[in-house]
Amino acid sequence: MDAIRRKAAARQLAPGDRLPSIRRYAAVMKVSPSTVVEAYDRLAAEGLIRARPGSGFYLTGHGLPPLSLTRPATSRAVDPFWVSRQSLDADADALKPGCGWLPADWMPNEALRRGLRNLARGEEEVLADYGSTRGSLPLRRLLLGRFGEEGLQLSSEQLLLTSSGTQAVDLVCRFLLQPGDTVLVDDPCYFNFRALLRAHQLRLLSVPYTATGPGIAAFEALVSAERPRLYITNSALHNPTGASLSPQSAYRLLSIATAYDMTIVEDDIFADFEPDPSPRLAVLDGLDRVIRVGSFSKTLSASVRCGYIAARPDWIEGLVDLQIATSFGGPSPLAAGLIADILAGGGYRKHMEEVRRRLAAARRTVAPRLEALGIRPWLMPRGGFYLWCRLPQGADPAELSRLALTEGVVLAPGNVFSVAQTAGEFMRFNVAQMHEPRIYDVLDRALRALRQAEPAGSGAATLVSGASG
Structure with a gap:
């Protein structure tokens, strides 16, 4: 497939030109005829070549257009769709403590x-x-x-x-x-x-x-x-x-x-x-x-x-x-x-027992690390993977989420969960998605940046005293 694409790109094959027969090209490439059939069929599916029954395959000059993942606008309002779209459309290497699911390697x-x-x-x-x-x-x-x-x-x-x-x-x-x-x-x-x-x-x-x-x-x-x-x-x-x-x-x-x-x-x-x-x-x-x-x-x-x-x-x-x-x-x-x-088997029960055990351990690990940043759980749940946490006083969850997103970390600010917009000092964390130390570094830097951006007279001292309340 790459060889045909290179010939088309170098103009060694022009639109309308007939490709070598399957047997001839198999001999040239030193592969089996079935391999050439598979390659031609895939190129035809892309639109780069076209089959003419009884005649062979011909170059079309088209092919699949370049395609990249469309990213959600970071400037849009931080509303209920914001967390979903940022989580679902994030890069593969993004960290997602704000998402609502377990990591893939936790699944059966x-x-x-x-x-x-x-x-x-x-x-x-x-x-x-x-x-x-x-x-x-x-x-x-x-x-x-x-x-x-x-x-x-x-x-x-x-x-x-x-x-x-x-x-x-x-x-x-x-x-x-x-x-x-x-x-x-x-x-x-x-x-x-x-x-x-x-x-x-x-x-x-x-x-x-x-x-x-x-x-x-x-x-x-x-x-x-x-x-x-x-x-x-x-x-x-x-x-x-x-x-x-x-x-x-x-x-x-x-x-x-x-x-x-x-x-x-x-x-x-x-x-x-x-x-x-x-x-x-x-x-x-x-x-x-x-x-x-x-x-x-x-x-x-x-x-x-x-x-x-x-x-x-x-x-x-x-x-x-x-x-x-x-x-x-x-x-x-x-x-x-x-x-x-x-x-129908016993595997599901064992899977859930292991998940519950891992989540209990994660809650015990994540909660103290968040508290060290002044982020305090509202309560310690009996199970599950969410911690609903109060941020340090004066820290805006929406702005914190925007800052974290610039470093590839997706968060879930409190007011996206609130019809009455009364959760402006809260944030939801998924403990199963918080094993990477970089998450805590990003949170620390973002909180520091928010404190430095505060108007005079409402600085870090206020935040520290408020977080202990």
């Missing part, structure tokens, strides 16, 4: 490879056909068994597989809400909840989140006054704070939701990171007015997207129709089959 990659080989040897329909409307039966059966272990007894009519956890939330919003409806979220909350709900043109309200769940008095006052149609939350290992719902808070939330006819969407994506299960709204409610959604992108692979919705049977029926209308069927049979293959 050998199990994924084995699962792919098993699928490749399996039925051709899995490789070529659309998925069924409710999704893979083996995976749904495994999920029903997992739910049953925690006390949530469901029928198959109460479970729908989706293309991702994000799509699950999107379908629920499409199904239950109209533009202008009011939705309640936590403050802070997962930043893509904010982005997705804004895209649906919904009215967002937020309730302050505490170490045991949303502040109950504020929650009831808001629900009573504003009558939101929906409340979206993480019960376990809340994103971004890492807090988990207490039994008392769970009971009060369900009582308030019942009194004011409000539906709750419980995003349970971090459930398997908990060392011991905390209260689940879906289990306590029995899926009467709670909808559970989740996925496997955090625990298995973000490349193999598959989520689920567990809800009342009549709602699942409507959601099935909506998924057909928007994506013609359920998730990829390949994705669902691969996840089912891994969940």
